[in-house]
Amino acid sequence: xxxxxxxxxxxxxxxxxxxxxxxxxxxxxxxxxxxxxxxxxxxxxxxxxxxxxxxxxxxxxxxxxxxxxxxxxxxxxxxxxxxxxxxxxxxxxxxxxxxxxxxxxxxxxxxxxxxxxxxxxxxxxxxxxxxxxxxxxxxxxxxxxxxxxxxxxxxxxxxxxxxxxxxxxxxxxxxxxxxxxxxxxxxxxxxxxxxxxxxxxxxxxxxxxxxxxxxxxxxxxxxxxxxxxxxxxxxxxxxxxxxxxxxxxxxxxxx
Amino acid sequence: xxxxxxxxxxxxxxxxxxxxxxxxxxxxxxxxxxxxxxxxxxxxxxxxxxxxxxxxxxxxxxxxxxxxxxxxxxxxxxxxxxxxxxxxxxxxxxxxxxxxxxxxxxxxxxxxxxxxxxxxxxxxxxxxxxxxxxxxxxxxxxxxxxxxxxxxxxxxxxxxxxxxxxxxxxxxxxxxxxxxxxxxxxxxxxxxxxxxxxxxxxxxxxxxxxxxxxxxxxxxxxxxxxxxxxxxxxxxxxxxxxxxxxxxxxxxxxxxxxxxxxxxxxxxxxxxxxxxxxxxxxxxxxxxxxxxxxxxxxxxxxxxxxxxxxxxxx
Ligand SMILES: Nc1ncnc2c1ncn2[C@@H]1O[C@H](COP(=O)(O)OP(=O)(O)O)[C@@H](O)[C@H]1O
Ligand SMILES: [Mg+2]
Numbered sequence: 011x012x013x014x015x016x017x018x019x020x021x022x023x024x025x026x027x028x029x030x031x032x033x034x035x036x037x038x039x040x041x042x043x044x045x046x047x048x049x050x051x052x053x054x055x056x057x058x059x060x061x062x063x064x065x066x067x068x069x070x071x072x073x074x075x076x077x078x079x080x081x082x083x084x085x086x087x088x089x090x091x092x093x094x095x096x097x098x099x100x101x102x103x104x105x106x107x108x109x110x111x112x113x114x115x116x117x118x119x120x121x122x123x124x125x126x127x128x129x130x131x132x133x134x135x136x137x138x139x140x141x142x143x144x145x146x147x148x149x150x151x152x153x154x155x156x157x158x159x160x161x162x163x164x165x166x167x168x169x170x171x172x173x174x175x176x177x178x179x180x181x182x183x184x185x186x187x188x189x190x191x192x193x194x195x196x197x198x199x200x201x202x203x204x205x206x207x208x209x210x211x212x213x214x215x216x217x218x219x220x221x222x223x224x225x226x227x228x229x230x231x232x233x234x235x236x237x238x239x240x241x242x243x244x245x246x247x248x249x250x251x252x253x254x255x256x257x258x259x260x261x262x263x264x265x
Numbered sequence: 266x267x268x269x270x271x272x273x274x275x276x277x278x279x280x281x282x283x284x285x286x287x288x289x290x291x292x293x294x295x296x297x298x299x300x301x302x303x304x305x306x307x308x309x310x311x312x313x314x315x316x317x318x319x320x321x322x323x324x325x326x327x328x329x330x331x332x333x334x335x336x337x338x339x340x341x342x343x344x345x346x347x348x349x350x351x352x353x354x355x356x357x358x359x360x361x362x363x364x365x366x367x368x369x370x371x372x373x374x375x376x377x378x379x380x381x382x383x384x385x386x387x388x389x390x391x392x393x394x395x396x397x398x399x400x401x402x403x404x405x406x407x408x409x410x411x412x413x414x415x416x417x418x419x420x421x422x423x424x425x426x427x428x429x430x431x432x433x434x435x436x437x438x439x440x441x442x443x444x445x446x447x448x449x450x451x452x453x454x455x456x457x458x459x460x461x462x463x464x465x466x467x468x469x470x471x472x473x474x475x476x477x478x479x480x481x482x483x484x485x486x487x488x489x490x491x492x493x494x495x496x497x498x499x500x501x502x503x504x505x506x507x508x509x510x511x512x513x514x515x516x517x518x519x520x521x522x523x524x525x526x527x528x529x530x531x532x533x534x535x536x537x538x539x540x541x542x543x544x545x546x547x548x549x550x551x552x553x554x555x556x557x558x559x560x561x562x563x564x565x566x567x568x569x570x571x572x573x574x575x576x577x578x579x
Contacts, residue, residue, distance in 0.1 A: 013345070015378070016376070019372070019375045019376050022372070022375060023361070023364070023372045023375075026364060026368055026372065027363045027364060030363075100359070100361070100362060100363075101357070101359035102359060102360075102361045102362075104325070104355065104359045105355070105359040105360070105361070105373075105420075106376060107325055108323050108324075108325055108348065108351070108353040108355070109348055109373060109376035109377055109424075110345045110346075110348045110349045110376065110377060110378060111376045112344065112345065263325075264325065264326070264327060265286075265326065
């Protein structure tokens, strides 16, 4: 039902568009981590007591979570606004599905491109952290794989959301009511379980960004915790939502 | 363009093909076939079901019931293989605004499975065919409406399809652009391509099409060659007159004599007659001012109006 070659061609179309304007996209990608690490890491970090749960300096504590969040953002922008515009305003999918490429190939192709974008975002962030003295070394490879997996989970979630929303205005709910609290309460900046009641912390721990942050910390820090559970969670989460999005996009496009 | 199909196997065939949206019947149990090497026209007012029929053919709308085969393959089940052999020019341009003119063609060629080199060659050849070489590197949004239409046509041809489906290819275009597109379509026709095109322009249908399906309210109300349909259903001539306050008696008497009805709209009258010259002489003998009556051959527009009525459609 899904043709890998067709998926690749949908990816290729996006790569061509990106190729024409990557220099606009990549610069903010680069500066965002610089500003975060400077402001939150060096600035705020000075006032955050070291030791305790952090057991080291604050910048090193938040860096892995910020890498995970940037992968999330890369995948989310691509699969929400960008896909919605293509779906409703540009009509380009109408043209695509009149060729041997099917709507299911389009959906998976968009997911694969969003993973690529997430990898560019998250990878840039990861490399910038090196210059702030966050030790990465041989962890680079598992960290990149983790970025790909996080990108996949959020690409699937973004596509699933886009495939059900009727208007573009609803994306502000997705960003403000879901991604922003995820960003704040996923152990990126402080251990949630230490500051909030167990019930609230349990909810946080169930969210995909929390699992992503755990995964990223696990692969980036010496003696990091086991990550198999997080990997399994993100794989299942992404696969289930992508399957849903493939089905919904079909319902939406084929009338 | 090549036509891979053999002589009498139809390129496409529909039997009892229907499409319903909720309780509304957009296409109502139609039968038709597209024969190899022909230009089949679909003529019908707005809402007749032309686009819906074409969308079912190019596999983006599933039929509600009936049978549809293309190239001997069943619609739906063999969607990917059917689409591989089709070229599509949709009613509304859906070019990719984020890509250049040339990349629009290249990516479509890639969607059709052509390799990078072949895709580039086909794209350049088709840009030349539609006269857009000079615009190759420009963004699509900088093109005029007519240029976009030509690019959409080129895109529909990029995979060298066995059947090209064109949905109102010239609607809304300047006369010059229409003529330019007609030239391209005639070139394709001469090269033996199989085309199916919808239109609500009679001149376009008469000029380009070997055979016509006339559709109205989801049904095929007539099918045949333009000349054959007219000959089959109408007398060969029409007497037209302008009353300018005069009496319509002579026209009514003429209509009675030939067993037709005089159709009146405002100040104008028309009567279909078997012998134009005799009818005109009769009118003049009956006192009609020779400056206000003339004879012309019956045309497709007469047939269209006779079949689909004169009331306005949305
Ligand atoms: N997706 C749809 N949902 C509901 N009605 C539709 C849809 N698409 C087309 N129709 C209706 O079906 C009828 C035929 O439409 P269409 O095939 O576009 O006609 P044409 O191309 O001959 O103008 C119209 O009345 C149109 O409103
Ligand atoms: Mg139409």
